[in-house]
Amino acid sequence: MKFKSPPVNSLSLDFLTEFCISLEKLENDRACRGLIITSAIPRVFSSGLDITEMYGKSTEHYAEFWRAVQEMWLRLYSSNLGSSPAGGCLIALSCDYRIMAENPKYIIGLNEAQLGIVAPFWFKDTFVNAVGYRTAERSLQLGLLHSVPEAHQMGLVDEVVPEEKLQEKAVAVVAQWLALPDHSRQLTKTMMRKAVLDHMLAHREEDIQNFVKFISKDSIQKSLSVYMEMLKKKKS
Amino acid sequence: MKFKSPPVNSLSLDFLTEFCISLEKLENDRACRGLIITSAIPRVFSSGLDITEMYGKSTEHYAEFWRAVQEMWLRLYSSNLGSSPAGGCLIALSCDYRIMAENPKYIIGLNEAQLGIVAPFWFKDTFVNAVGYRTAERSLQLGLLHSVPEAHQMGLVDEVVPEEKLQEKAVAVVAQWLALPDHSRQLTKTMMRKAVLDHMLAHREEDIQNFVKFISKDSIQKSLSVYMEMLKKKKS
Amino acid sequence: MKFKSPPVNSLSLDFLTEFCISLEKLENDRACRGLIITSAIPRVFSSGLDITEMYGKSTEHYAEFWRAVQEMWLRLYSSNLGSSPAGGCLIALSCDYRIMAENPKYIIGLNEAQLGIVAPFWFKDTFVNAVGYRTAERSLQLGLLHSVPEAHQMGLVDEVVPEEKLQEKAVAVVAQWLALPDHSRQLTKTMMRKAVLDHMLAHREEDIQNFVKFISKDSIQKSLSVYMEMLKKKKS
Secondary structure, eight states: OEEOOTTTTEEOHHHHHHHHHHHHHHHHOTTOOEEOOEESSTTOSOOEEOGGGGSSOOHHHHHHHHHHHHHHHHHHHTOSSEEOOSSOSTTGGGSSOOEEEOOTTOEEOOOHHHHTOOOOHHHHHHHHHHHOHHHHHHHHHHTOOEEHHHHHHHTSSSEEEOGGGHHHHHHHHHHHHHTSOHHHHHHHHHHHHHHHHHHHHHTHHHHHHHHHHHHHSHHHHHHHHHHHHHHHHHHO | OEEOOTTTTEEOHHHHHHHHHHHHHHHHOTTOOEEOOEESSTTOSOOEEOGGGGSSOOHHHHHHHHHHHHHHHHHHHTOSSEEOOSSOSTTGGGSSOOEEEOOTTOEEOOOHHHHTOOOOHHHHHHHHHHHOHHHHHHHHHHTOOEEHHHHHHHTSSSEEEOGGGHHHHHHHHHHHHHTSOHHHHHHHHHHHHHHHHHHHHHTHHHHHHHHHHHHHSHHHHHHHHHHHHHHHHHHO | OEEOOTTTTEEOHHHHHHHHHHHHHHHHOTTOOEEOOEESSTTOSOOEEOGGGGSSOOHHHHHHHHHHHHHHHHHHHTOSSEEOOSSOSTTGGGSSOOEEEOOTTOEEOOOHHHHTOOOOHHHHHHHHHHHOHHHHHHHHHHTOOEEHHHHHHHTSSSEEEOGGGHHHHHHHHHHHHHTSOHHHHHHHHHHHHHHHHHHHHHTHHHHHHHHHHHHHSHHHHHHHHHHHHHHHHHHO
16 A cells, blocks of 8 residues: 655545545455555655644544544554555554665654644554553653664664665565464454553543544644644745 | 473473472472473473364363463462573563573474464463563564574573573572572562463463364364474474 | 762651652742752762661551652652653652763662562552563562663663763753643653552552551561661671
């Protein structure tokens, strides 16, 4: 699956909806056992959550957006497909294996704190499962975006390869995962992820209410506005 | 304690029963404060669970076998003895310290997924406690068997020594552990392991039922048969 | 905040009480957003819990002392201030970032097991959150005190700097933390630490009862007496 939503594959409501539909189709396609997620746009996998979906909209819109973000994670984190994305963080963390291209300009992380917002608990859980508690605590509190070597060293990505080897390596990794009997691999994955998935499902509505209430606050909208201004200035 | 059940110290029902009886005797012997578990058979600590106990037998037999595996873990993981095995995984993970001999041919890991079966949750918990969540997730899903340097690097073994120094090192490690006041060391161990032990005890019967139901399936029996054929071919 | 309670900044009842009062003042001072904890006494941050408060006193005294230890941790571990201590373990573990001065004589760790006592569960939880389960299990069971490079490698301290750079580095780190929007950083910290804090609060009285009962035992008082004798001999 190649993301292609210019300029930076932001996770908008439309993008997420389409992503979930595609994922469902692939899950139901018995011929498809593995999935490689990468980007058709040079130098970017995904910029993460689309801030414009969280700014100046109705509470109904915020709730709808958040439900779509949850849906994407629930589908991907519990997916029976062996998956290996080529970069990114939000989606990458939900896959089975993360390969990142060597490039001094590439960064990956959950930088919510820099925007004046907070990563939800199920992102935190997924992040902690990847890099451990202490590394996650510092990274999330500071909203850090990590360079490729840093991300590799802390376990946020599993492997780093030259840009031109990315596709080849991803195919090789999926092959390694699919060499196992499907039911063993899937039952093991379910066993590993069950606690975090169940915790989210048990608090799903509450999590949406929290997000809507939080993001609707004037002070938070102000923070987002400041951050977007800063991004605009950076670009120009 | 030196395992000696040729050819590869498989954990059969008989082996496990005898192991538990020996362990109980040692626990009740006030003169015995520490335990070194190693193998009297060259080049192998233990091949792990005896597959023949899980193939073509009655459900009663499966249940009896599984209860014996549980019993071994419960005794060893909660043991008051300071213990230091010389290799292996199933038993090694339940001890206090793992020393492995340097040898390019030695491997260690939980390879259930390769056999078409699944490691039970309490093995998973013990494995995660040793190497962390992410490393365990990948290793268990792929049923990996790790080389000595790999096992050392990921924390599956605590120390690697030349083959001829194994016994000497094990004795030194046990001495280090026994230098502490027994009650402090034991209470600390209990505090650390309580959650995982309690979780297993609360689901023990359910875990046996699950194992019996799973292992009795035709498809799983087929997987085991294929795996055993492959092993035979490898040997010849 | 500079500890100055000669000779070794022991955490006595008086020291803890004063520490909490100072901390409360700073928390309520809106001009104060960050905190650096260090020592005014050369070559020592803090020797840890004051053993004399746990030896030969009344059960009421033990309970009062333990409540003060809990209070210190509860305040510091949940503090909204960005904090960066310069060393130590008991207090350091409750802060956001740990910087240690390079010095072959410096050590850090939770050595309760060496004294014949046991670290309480909330110390264990905090320790595990910093260094991971396996490292904590071994370190706590053996009551290890780690050298600076060891502490750095295992994640017990986040950074090591030459002695003369300590203050400068601490100021830089606090600045990095305070660059984030306060509410994001604080909410993220609360989310990360909530489980461990809630667990302690739910068992606080029980934990005091346990401590008092344990420390009042003749055998434990004997252990402490032996340990204090050993310390005295070491000094002379």
